[in-house]
Amino acid sequence: MHTHDVISLAQAGIGAMNRVIDGKPQAVRLAWVVLLAQGHLLIEDVPGVGKTLLAKALGRVLGGSVRRIQFTPDLLPADVVGVNLFNQESRHFEFRPGPVFANVVIGDEINRASPKTQSAMLECMAEAQISIDGTTHRMPHPFMVVATQNPVDMEGTFALPEAQRDRFMARVSLGYPARSAEVEMLDHHGARDPLSELEPVCGPEHIAAAIETVRRVHASPELRGYIVRLVEATRESAEFSLGASPRASLHLLRAAKANAALDGREYASPDDVQQLAVSILAHRLIPREEGTVEHAAEALRRILAAVPVIA
Template sequence: MTENPGTNAAVDADALAGRFAQMFAALAGNIERVVRGKREKVELALTCLLAEGHLLVEDVPGVGKTTLARAISASVEAKWARIQFTPDLLPSDITGVSIFNQGTGEFEFHPGPIFANLAVADEINRGSPKTQSALLEVMEERRVTVEGVPHPVPRPFMVMATQNPVDMDGTYPLPEAQLDRFLMRISMGYPDHQAEVALLAGAPTGAVLDQMPPVLSREDLARMIDFAQRLHVAPPLYDYLVRVVAVTREHPDLRLGASPRAGIALLRAARVRAAAAGRSYIVPEDVKALAVPVIAHRLIVTPEAELRGRSGADVVAEALGDVPTPQAAGV
């Protein structure tokens, strides 16, 4: 019997998607050992990492933002670094500096903490606009240019920034250009009662983090990233995604709609979600599930709409309801 190459390719893709789903579940389960009761947030953070995006976590102190970052890096044998943003932090404190070596007679580059697989920018809105802008190039191009010389950051690479939405004294709001470089914005939220009881009854978080075994190597993670971005997307889904993004640009409650970067980010995240579900193709539900965390923070609501209690998330939800969902778009 003659084999159909197309059928064999589909079977192979399905098998790889199943393996991807197993590895994704193992990662999430390992992280949940220390970040209890936050499975949805853990999966969103991993989706962001595997889509090669950056994550903005907006929440009050003490809900596990830094713990989440440390748990991710420990689970994939990755290097992590924490940068505490303060008003006196300089751009060179993040990117690194070139220092003259008298022995060799040449300048040597000393990399800053941004040269990590997972860089935690803690309280990013406390840094000055000049310091915040030091992240613009590296978040988009995965490299840092110092004195005209580009220095690539390692792969995988993710900036996980945090900001406190309550204490706004002495802060500098992130500009739209900076917000648009974050693939997602999420809020950790407080744990439920049972999760908080388990947290109090368990071992100290620091000790557990130090003992966490790695689930994947960085090479495994890179292969997962490459596989997810090769997932099949049917033409009707491209059209659907563009229509959802376009609705925000015409909405009367918005001063600024979503950029083309938002559509690209949503597609990358949807591919990861599909692979995590064991599928080798995306479906409209993947787009719908991720549209709010990927798009809402990129929108600017008009002052009149804000007075009515409207938010970017409301507009995205409305756009998903207005745009017809394509039928049988998966295969």
């Protein structure tokens, strides 16, 4: 697949999603950046602003297998990844896969589950596989988790562990729609299910080919050095008690390549990095003074302004 084929594929998917998700084109584009960079997306915001709609719309246009997991406090790890059951006829244990075995896994309200259940997804998100009773089971390819969560100060929520947040390539906050977009949403969605209008624009094999094309997008040594300097600056900053991990560096590079491919370029640039840095890094950072992701994002923007592109 060539870069222009990736553009055509993404434009079809993005256009279809924008028809049912009013006024959030940047969030829709970021979802496609993460998909093509082979990452996972965390959507965080208050109830009712379209988090689950965005996740379902992405799954619908991709045409592959889509499974939804409603995270609740009593959800067990086996309910997510699956379990070995003893077959009385064959006298052997057989693996019954959980809903995490899909091309797109929608994890709804992920921070309402216990940390133990959240951690059950760590291996599959990082390595696209899960080990149960000494046997490794591979996820389908492509594999993407789109998780939604409510703010941690809302009733019945648990804070995501740092290791879990680090598995998500990007975080997006939808926010309330503009007045015109909300009026349009009432007009479009008041009498019908908007998802019923969505048809798949591609299949898993097309996304897999697009991912391979994105991997071939060129990133110069200077650009890779710039990414590392940005990440190191978060670790050295007095504003953070926890900076970004080496995984964050890799995620930022992959996302920059995907962003370049969506713009029709075969090379990633510092503009790609700067455009995506807050979405890729902010949710992994822990401010030294107690604060939200938005506080981390503000400090990160100051780092972006201070770190030179050329060493």
